[in-house]
Amino acid sequence: MPGFEVFGAEERKQVSDVLESGVLMRYGFDGMRNGHWKAKEFETAFAERMQANHCQLVSSGTAALTVALASAGVGAGDEVIMPTFTFVASFESIMMLGAVPVLVDIDDTLTLDPEAVEAAITPKTRCVMPVHMCGSMADLRKLKDICSKHDLILLEDACQAIGGTFEGKPLGSYGDLGCFSFDYVKTITCGEGGAVITNKEAYKINADQFQDHGHDHIGNDRGAETHPTLGYNFRISELNAAVGLAQLDKLDGILKCQKHHYTILREALSGVEGVSFRRVPEGGEENYSFLNIYLPTEALAKKAHSALSEAGIDACFYWYTNNWHYINGWEHLKELKALGRLPQEIRQQMQDLNSTDFSKSDAWMGRTISCLVKIGWPEAQVKDRAATMRRVITDIL
Numbered sequence: 001m002p003g004f005e006v007f008g009a010e011e012r013k014q015v016s017d018v019l020e021s022g023v024l025m026r027y028g029f030d031g032m033r034n035g036h037w038k039a040k041e042f043e044t045a046f047a048e049r050m051q052a053n054h055c056q057l058v059s060s061g062t063a064a065l066t067v068a069l070a071s072a073g074v075g076a077g078d079e080v081i082m083p084t085f086t087f088v089a090s091f092e093s094i095m096m097l098g099a100v101p102v103l104v105d106i107d108d109t110l111t112l113d114p115e116a117v118e119a120a121i122t123p124k125t126r127c128v129m130p131v132h133m134c135g136s137m138a139d140l141r142k143l144k145d146i147c148s149k150h151d152l153i154l155l156e157d158a159c160q161a162i163g164g165t166f167e168g169k170p171l172g173s174y175g176d177l178g179c180f181s182f183d184y185v186k187t188i189t190c191g192e193g194g195a196v197i198t199n200k201e202a203y204k205i206n207a208d209q210f211q212d213h214g215h216d217h218i219g220n221d222r223g224a225e226t227h228p229t230l231g232y233n234f235r236i237s238e239l240n241a242a243v244g245l246a247q248l249d250k251l252d253g254i255l256k257c258q259k260h261h262y263t264i265l266r267e268a269l270s271g272v273e274g275v276s277f278r279r280v281p282e283g284g285e286e287n288y289s290f291l292n293i294y295l296p297t298e299a300l301a302k303k304a305h306s307a308l309s310e311a312g313i314d315a316c317f318y319w320y321t322n323n324w325h326y327i328n329g330w331e332h333l334k335e336l337k338a339l340g341r342l343p344q345e346i347r348q349q350m351q352d353l354n355s356t357d358f359s360k361s362d363a364w365m366g367r368t369i370s371c372l373v374k375i376g377w378p379e380a381q382v383k384d385r386a387a388t389m390r391r392v393i394t395d396i397l
């Protein structure tokens with residue numbers, strides 16, 4: 001998935017446009033910036049590529065989630081339903097606003113189980129946050145129906161699945177709001193950066209204000225702007241946005257290459273008895289950044305994972321025991337270890353994660369191996385890799 005593999009002259013050119021004028025900020029200094037507005041240009045291009053009416057760039061994917069939630073009016077005590085398999089940013093962004101994360105099981109899509117979502121809805125639920133992990137998506141049709149029925153916001157975390165689609169629409173554009181990360185290991189990168197997309201003008205206005213201290217951005221004198229709302233600083237810098245502009249041009253080429261490499265790996269494993277693949281919901285197309293496979297049991301998955309790494313196959317992950325992506329590794333969340341006192345709503349409403357039964361998630365995660373698809377591999381290397389993976393996994397099964 002890494003866009004850093006294709007960093008080159010185009011990115012350097014975009015950055016040097018900014019360095020020539022020295023205007024490193026996205027707002028103001030109109031006369032000094034030689035006509036360059038990289039963040040604005042990126043927002044327009046990204047909204048168009050994602051078939052959304054609006055895009056708000058911010059400083060990270062985590063900031064994007066926070067800004068998206070805030071712009072939809074999510075606040076203290078509101079419950080946000082999120083999956084057990086995700087990245088820590090999901091609960092960080094929710095708790096940042098004093099809202100309460102409600103963790104629910106995943107299914108064989110490795111994303112939110114719609115039935116588990118519906119069962120977790122309470123009068124305090126405001127938002128459902130599917131996370132399209134490792135290149136593929138949640139069943140957005142079912143989740144949208146649930147959200148419409150219960151009048152909830154559907155917020156897609158598409159940070160790991162940029163370029164995938166559902167019912168022909170780019171991931172992130174299907175729900176009320178979609179979030180992306182451009183951190184250094186994502187499919188396209190700004191170094192650090194993120195984006196929120198939406199078709200709702202009110203959310204766009206809120207996002208625009210919230211990410212810049214509540215500034216109304218009317219007129220061209222920042223000092224004279226009013227503050228319709230309290231806000232924060234989640235701005236992207238002009239330098240980061242410049243890198244992103246060059247990377248966005250490369251997105252379709254990256255996706256094409258990922259699909260090619262993914263297909264070689266998948267075909268090699270298709271005939272292996274005992275190996276099955278993650279389910280992609282009907283209507284979905286992956287972005288092919290990972291190949292996700294199931295082994296028959298947890299013990300065999302662990303064994304296959306070590307055998308692959310001993311055979312020199314890097315970048316295959318066993319998330320079940322990984323600190324970043326699965327609830328098993330989140331002691332700090334389970335124990336609510338914060339530097340200061342957490343909002344009362346969180347302390348009172350949060351489920352006891354030490355005693356919640358996530359055996360359904362465990363059953364899928366325990367058997368999952370995710371293999372990163374790199375774009376810098378020459379084709380011969382992908383074929384060797386595929387053959388080695390097939391041999392190693394066949395041997396242990």
Ligand SMILES: *Cc1c(COP(=O)(O)O)cnc(C)c1O
Pocket residue numbers: 059060061062063086087089090131133157159160181182183193194
């Ligand atoms: C990377 C990532 C984020 C956070 O993005 P940052 O830019 O690193 O803050 C959020 N959600 C998911 C699923 C991610 O993979």
